[in-house]
Amino acid sequence: MTATPVDVLDGQPIARVRRGDVDYVLLGTAHVSRVSADAVRAILERESFDAVAVELCESRFQSMRDPEAFRKLDLFQVIRQGKVGLIAANLALSAFQRRLAEQFGIEPGAEMKAAIDGADARHLPIWLVDREIGITLKRAYRSVGFVDRLSIVGGLGASLLTREEVSEDEIEKLKQGDLLGSMFNEFARESPPLYDALIGERDRYMTARLREKSQDGSAQRVLVVIGAGHLAGIERELAAQMDVPRPLIERLSTTPPASRWPKWFAIGVFVLIAAAIGYAFTQGTAKGTDALVTWIVFTGGFAALGAIAAAAHPLSVIAAFIAAPLKPFRPGIPASAISAGVEAWLRRPRVADFDTLRDDVAHWTGWWKNRIARTLLNFMFVTLGTLIGEYAAGFRIIKNLF
Template structure:
């Protein structure tokens, strides 16, 4: 696929008494990277702003950042799903690179490289990707959130080629938005946190940099899909950039229901056991064994599907019926710990993680990603077992 030959969109604005040049780029276009080089080599700018947050900037500079990850800490802190989602997005973007011979984000890398060459400050103006993902999730219903996440997971085993239409959208828009658009059915739910809020955030960051650092001539390299939004926000004026940045960085208040529901289910299960034993010890033990067999079997099946060690599969069977009665400890946490103990990842596993996860088979080959899958699949199996066993217990009580 050939790059578009049209001139990359450029807008020149003023922030206070400083000049700002906004270069709208295509994240998958060599033409954009060439334009970045041409502008920076003109030596007209005293600072280069890029559409990156600190974590993505560090990932570009430190290719071994994943090698420094403490996997058990990630799982204990509840960030395993976020890591899986990030790896899945990376796999999707790598599919683009392999299919079309392109390098997503090449223009941002070029901007950083040339800024360092000319000893110019690099301004990171985008919001942290973790904050954006959390605010995006809070903007979706629980069903669309589940559809989004499962879509990302299904993409791991997808061998379908990315359609040309998706590439054209990337040339017009934003990498994050387009990545999610492949899996989400309603883009309206995604527009505010993925595009509009980030337009405002980047406009505020540019204003803040001018006010605090006094840059006189800034080149900002941003996706073409953000160009009009950032321009509009700046033309409207941002009087208190720090306050706006703080508001856009605020994480949504977590709902109480996800914390209450598991305890409510546990209470119902114990009530069901109590009623069963009250009616007859035989019925009570039938209910207990139904709980153990269904919950344990489904969690063990999830661990086996992830390619877990046989002892980890047995651990899942034993742990799931117990952890399901204690919402503070998930089955996945126990199975992941067992898998880490039985098959400790090597330094090479961490170093190869980003490369291995670009193909679905690599998720099962690499010990780091496989442990994440063990955590995820055994958790899902236990969750399914909890509801199925709960309904079966209720059915037996109703029929006795």
């Protein structure tokens, strides 16, 4: 007896919503399932659409379209503009995706690529409806308190350093969830502000983008390929959202201002240390000199240790040691930027570094082998070393005075 072929669309999360003159067919996909990619192909073959919307932002779309996009990365510009953290976060997401790819034998974003290829083959417009990942991460980071921010950094760090396979429990959550939400695991679900930034806000943003793209009346039927974790939210928002799309999109695209208290706290600490050094000189030249030397040795020493930990060039280590104690005389130019700039100049990235960057960062040891990744590490480690050195120096100076 011949077995009946299984319909690839059976059991797939699909929702159909009509709003105004537009029919939206929402297809929920899993990031770890070949079936999702097959489902995308199947629904495009069986039904006719006027447009295909995908859960991608412009930068991720270009990265998918152009695998060599990282060759256009200007490392000096990244350092100068203070975007090291953003690039590192993107690489952390890439590393998490690579882990999934290695474990399940499916390329990251296969379902999105199937949607893009299917739209291209049918000459359909592709709508990019997701918010830029950098904005999402910034809003998530600034939506929570200090302790929760450590959990965000920890979640990104774990994606870079762990080599463990994704557990069965996490796999099931991925099948019904969102890639960004899964990176932060239970913490995202236990922190309402973080969950809203990663999931809720993007549901509202993507819905507003769908409505905005539909306003010209060129599409009556739209296939929307999204992670399964966004299906219910976007279905609900399509039925209920009443805000004018453009102002809502702009509101959800703004980056909340950074909290001022860390900056003022840091300034206060430095003023206290500077005052302590000045007071030490009033107690005698020897005491003042000892306090000044303590400041130089601790700030320069810990910054240099950060560069050494990143396997930086000896001249980059020396640059970190010299620049860190001079912080008061170069506001806005951290020692980490100077050291990383020297590193990038002395060890300019090779073509091979750009070609292998995404694969290298999937393994934590690869961060020290790839010149681009190592320069980013240099920036981050020197930043951390300088911070530790400043507080250690201040504690020792004030302790020796009293």
